Amino acid sequence: MPISFNAKATAVTGSLALLGSAFLFTGSGGLASAAAGSAANPQPVHGRQWAGTWMAAVTHGNSFGSTNAGFNNQSVRLIVHTTVSGSGVRIKLSNEDGDQAVTVGHATVANPDASTATQSDIDAASLHQLTFGGQPSAVMNKGAELLSDPVDMAVGNEQDLVVTVYFPTPTGPTTFHGTSRQTNFVGATDLANDVGGTGFTITRTCCWFFLSGVDVLRHTNYGPVVVLGDSLGDADGSTLDAHTQWPAQLYSRLLAARGNDAPAVLNASLSGNRLNHEGTEPGAGDFPGFAQLGTNALARLDDDVFDQIGTRTVITDLGINDIWMSNDSAAAIIASLRQINQQLKEHGAVSLVATLAPYKGNGGPGVWTPEKDATRQAVNAYLRGSDEFDGVIDFDAVLRDPADPAQLRPAYDSGDHIHPNDLGNKAMADAISLQLLLKGPDSVS
Numbered sequence: 001m002p003i004s005f006n007a008k009a010t011a012v013t014g015s016l017a018l019l020g021s022a023f024l025f026t027g028s029g030g031l032a033s034a035a036a037g038s039a040a041n042p043q044p045v046h047g048r049q050w051a052g053t054w055m056a057a058v059t060h061g062n063s064f065g066s067t068n069a070g071f072n073n074q075s076v077r078l079i080v081h082t083t084v085s086g087s088g089v090r091i092k093l094s095n096e097d098g099d100q101a102v103t104v105g106h107a108t109v110a111n112p113d114a115s116t117a118t119q120s121d122i123d124a125a126s127l128h129q130l131t132f133g134g135q136p137s138a139v140m141n142k143g144a145e146l147l148s149d150p151v152d153m154a155v156g157n158e159q160d161l162v163v164t165v166y167f168p169t170p171t172g173p174t175t176f177h178g179t180s181r182q183t184n185f186v187g188a189t190d191l192a193n194d195v196g197g198t199g200f201t202i203t204r205t206c207c208w209f210f211l212s213g214v215d216v217l218r219h220t221n222y223g224p225v226v227v228l229g230d231s232l233g234d235a236d237g238s239t240l241d242a243h244t245q246w247p248a249q250l251y252s253r254l255l256a257a258r259g260n261d262a263p264a265v266l267n268a269s270l271s272g273n274r275l276n277h278e279g280t281e282p283g284a285g286d287f288p289g290f291a292q293l294g295t296n297a298l299a300r301l302d303d304d305v306f307d308q309i310g311t312r313t314v315i316t317d318l319g320i321n322d323i324w325m326s327n328d329s330a331a332a333i334i335a336s337l338r339q340i341n342q343q344l345k346e347h348g349a350v351s352l353v354a355t356l357a358p359y360k361g362n363g364g365p366g367v368w369t370p371e372k373d374a375t376r377q378a379v380n381a382y383l384r385g386s387d388e389f390d391g392v393i394d395f396d397a398v399l400r401d402p403a404d405p406a407q408l409r410p411a412y413d414s415g416d417h418i419h420p421n422d423l424g425n426k427a428m429a430d431a432i433s434l435q436l437l438l439k440g441p442d443s444v445s
Contacts, residue, residue, distance in 0.1 A: 047219065049218060052224055052309050053155065054083065055266045057212075057294065059270065059294045060097035062178075070172050074189070075200070077162060077164045077185040077187070078184045079162055080160070081182070081243045082155055082160075084216060084260070084263075086155050089151050089217070090148045091148040092215070093140060094210060095142060098172060098175050103138075103167065104132070104138050105137050105167060105190065106136060106137060106166040109153065109162070113195070121197045128153050130151065131149045140210075164192045165210065166190040168190070176208060176210065177292075178271065182240070184204045186201075187199040215309065223313075225266070225315065226308055226311050228300070228304065228317065228318065229267075229315070229354075230318055231271035237419030238422050244425050245425060246426070247266075254437060254438065263438075268305060274297065274322045274326065275328075276332055279291055279293025281325075283324070283325025284325055284367050313436060314349050316340055317393075320356045320357065324363070330375045333379050353389045353391075353393070354393040355380040355397070356396060359417060360404065361417035362416055408424070
């Protein structure tokens, strides 16, 4: 079977992939427009302002399990890993995909307790109460977001933050992100102020519930790099709690090159996401489809890309799931990638695209076939030869096995033959030129 499903954690893992590529400059038309446009080398925005440091693309809860049941008189303790630093913080909760209004009874933000190995423990001195319009509780309307009031709290680069939210009444199906690669926690009653994590008796290695963004207050903001991807961006094959997803490792490179002037890298990936299909649509290998795979990628642009503060650069890494799940044609995949590119440029963003990585050996009969691999190769050939995009990232060239280009290089294979391991994620991050990502006159390649 191409994937496994853990009903207890409502986590989908396995054959839910993204794209890939080493960085290639496109033909003179694409590069010239990027170099001449303000998005390719913009001036920084100065003055105290909000900037996204972390985000998660969110979806409706699945049709069964904990994301369908939701929470009632329960708290969730969620851990996120920041990118850019700031002198203040605010939290974004989302009920965008909920079926009813949801009451937030109490919420806090804190640093983890570095003196203990228990991830659910927090540093008491750093605990801050979250308010909403000055009140400690609030209602998220159906389909709406809820932004906390600003908190005077210093946040560092690449720092863990702990957000705890108490839901006093039934939430109904959650709005959530299903592949966190981060352990999170659930416990009974209001635990928002609990420093110790003993009350959090349920561990979830799958999900961030209702939490969709963290902003920080900064003096300089070049605008984020947004990764619009699938499970290769979610890094299904990476080590749990290690923050080794290639978008996280890409930010580490940017931070080393530019320090506090580096742009954030916001990961809008959704495992199993497709360009042309809904997450609930079934696929090859008896794959049933799940809500947590999200809507088609074009329908995600407004919420997951354009809604981020000052989006400057977008890396689109999608299409492989349309091949293995849905047997889409190369023409259908290319058409959607071109449409995404057009809309990104209409919004003034630098548009980078990734080639599709190999996956031979993944799944059962019909998941990988020579004909599907020919489709993948046709998409890649188009991308490498196109001058429409501002740049092409050739993840296929980075990840493929020289002895058999239809499969992953063994040293980069997490074991399922579609998702790279930590080393493979590093190779992906290292393959991306920083030239179009660094927002200043001294671009680094």
